[in-house]
Amino acid sequence: MSGQSSNVENLSPQTIRQVAKEISELSSNPPEGIKVYPNEEDITDIQATIEGPGGTPYAGGLFRVKLVLGKGFPSVPPKGFFLTRIFHPNVASNGEICVNTLKKDWKPELGIKHVLLTIKCLLIYPNPESALNEEAGKLLLEQYEDYSLRAKMMTEIHAVPPRTSKECKNTMDDVPSTSAASEYSCNGPMAKKHAGDKKALEKKKKDKKRTLKRL
Template identity: 35%
Template sequence: MNSLPKRIAKEIERLMKEPVPGIQAVPHDDNLRYFDVSIEGPTQSPFEGGNFKLELFLPEEYPMAPPKVRFLNKIYHPNIDKLGRICLDILKDKWSPALQIRTGNFVILREKVLLSIQALLSAPNPDDPLANDVAQHWKENEPDAILTGKDIVRFSVSEKMDLGIRQAKVD
């Protein structure tokens, strides 16, 4: 961690010491600017029961530039496109290095960003879409769009369970 800017090193240290419930972010051993992220789908949302994998990268310009984050697994959400890119203002034009300061204490920026992504799962916004077809579905028939989101989560979970059962039989 010696070659990293002090701020990033502090954030990584705090992230490891004080994990956020429902969110896990682990830096790569070979490049501490890259993180493997796991976010649990929030309760009482279409994504409840899901465990979403994301990648997070802190660019050289960080903290003046926002982190780069994207979903790696399929999700049916108006603010997340098929490539996993996320439409979230704090990852774009509302980004500010000041996001990490709260009441004089450091707040892990990734924690703020990742909590915001988790909150986005609870409150899809079809009026500011990245996936226009999903947003249209959400606007025209929200209950059906929610069912589609739940079906994808359920399929993903059952697929992982099947894989686990097959893996156990091989072992």
């Protein structure tokens, strides 16, 4: 973790206290399917594991992710990375995550919990429109079965823990619907938008097939 500690010196004492408080809360009361591993030597380097949600090609997997808080945090969003290899449209080959919450939709009041839940939602609702992995994005849109098979294979190779994968397959299909978590849930407005996008894409594909049949 050397090289990251300088970020601590660049953060205000107030920000450091706020981050430490949130990490402590996440450690003692983690969201379902997410576990945070604090780095006591460098609070700006946050690691967590996310269980692959049921009903997705990532089910049964345990994915390690990393958030790095830069010197501009919280005005500047943290950078997110998958440390576990994954086949996903919004994850680059180096593990970098592309999600609007970490880009244009970021607000200083959004915390670490929101970012981790958003990454988990991304496993349920990939966004091919902002693909960092073009091959995965293309397969998701045009050949979903092939995309699903590739994603499952990568999950089994790199993300299934040594213990039985069945233990992980009992993970939730949705983020818990408690009042505290509901605004971040995968059933929220953001998720509905992605679900709507997916339906629209499926309709486009069906229309395209009908047109080709006519030709």
